[in-house]
Amino acid sequence: MKLTFTDSPLDFAGLQRGDKDWIFDQQSSREAQAILFAGADLALDEHGEPMVVPARRTRMLPLKSPGLVFLGLEEGKPWFAGALEEGVAQAGPDFRISAMQAPPHLACIFARARSLLMWHGRRRFCSNCGGENTPSDGGTRLKCQSCEMEHFPRVDPSVIMLPWSGDKCVMGRQASWPEGLYATLAGFMEPGETIEEACARETMEEIHRPVISASYVTSQPWPFPSSLMIGLMAEIEPGELIPDDDLEDARWFTRDEVRALYEGEMGQKFPKHFSISRLLIERWLNGET
Numbered sequence: 001m002k003l004t005f006t007d008s009p010l011d012f013a014g015l016q017r018g019d020k021d022w023i024f025d026q027q028s029s030r031e032a033q034a035i036l037f038a039g040a041d042l043a044l045d046e047h048g049e050p051m052v053v054p055a056r057r058t059r060m061l062p063l064k065s066p067g068l069v070f071l072g073l074e075e076g077k078p079w080f081a082g083a084l085e086e087g088v089a090q091a092g093p094d095f096r097i098s099a100m101q102a103p104p105h106l107a108c109i110f111a112r113a114r115s116l117l118m119w120h121g122r123r124r125f126c127s128n129c130g131g132e133n134t135p136s137d138g139g140t141r142l143k144c145q146s147c148e149m150e151h152f153p154r155v156d157p158s159v160i161m162l163p164w165s166g167d168k169c170v171m172g173r174q175a176s177w178p179e180g181l182y183a184t185l186a187g188f189m190e191p192g193e194t195i196e197e198a199c200a201r202e203t204m205e206e207i208h209r210p211v212i213s214a215s216y217v218t219s220q221p222w223p224f225p226s227s228l229m230i231g232l233m234a235e236i237e238p239g240e241l242i243p244d245d246d247l248e249d250a251r252w253f254t255r256d257e258v259r260a261l262y263e264g265e266m267g268q269k270f271p272k273h274f275s276i277s278r279l280l281i282e283r284w285l286n287g288e289t
């Protein structure tokens with residue numbers, strides 16, 4: 001099974017979406033659907049299901065600025081998203097739960113919707129001059145009406161890695177995590193560094209071990225709100241771990257210990273296909289580095 005939020009069925013229609021008339025036609029199409037959000041989570045309909053409605057029907061609904069945002073075409077059928085004003089609909093469970101329960105193609109669509117809507121929620125005004133931003137390209141870009149600066153949806157790259165040496169790996173835990181959970185290390189990339197340098201820096205900061213070599217495995221959009229997780233296996237120098245303040249603990253694990261940890265309840269809570277963390281751990285358990 002593919003990682004959640006990857007293998008999106010959407011064609012973002014980058015060549016067409018700059019045309020206002022084309023966007024209007026898509027929105028008016030009988031086939032156009034809209035997924036609606038209540039705050040950071042999916043809005044629920046009267047049956048307790050995610051509120052997916054014909055896009056044309058949203059004209060009667062109170063949507064937050066900028067209204068409907070174009071997501072893309074799924075086999076030619078347009079998808080839009082909108083954020084309902086407070087109190088209009090019940091919010092679903094935490095978005096992670098909704099995404100885990102959704103069919104994979106819908107989870108991708110929901111994720112793109114969430115990242116774009118949360119970006120709009122925070123970018124009504126220009127970060128350069130404070131002027132008002134106006135959407136274009138179906139809401140996939142904004143332009144300031146005062147200084148004309150263009151603003152694009154942000155993506156925040158993060159490295160996520162499983163450090164290993166010999167036949168052991170290192171996992172850490174944060175105090176806020178469910179009891180007993182240990183997982184991969186992760187951190188945001190900084191300006192002026194490569195993916196490999198970010199991996200080495202974060203590993204040094206978090207557990208105080210030098211990285212000998214890092215190899216890229218795969219990536220995953222992570223809509224909380226708009227990260228791109230870049231997964232790596234990191235061979236590190238063996239030795240004592242000194243966890244930084246973000247971590248409550250970090251430990252060396254054998255394969256048997258990792259298997260014991262992820263069999264049973266922990267494995268249920270964090271399904272294999274949901275996060276890169278599990279994918280990297282499974283990969284290491286299978287002897288691939």
Ligand SMILES: [Zn+2]
Nearest residue numbers: 126129144147
């Ligand atoms: Zn401006």
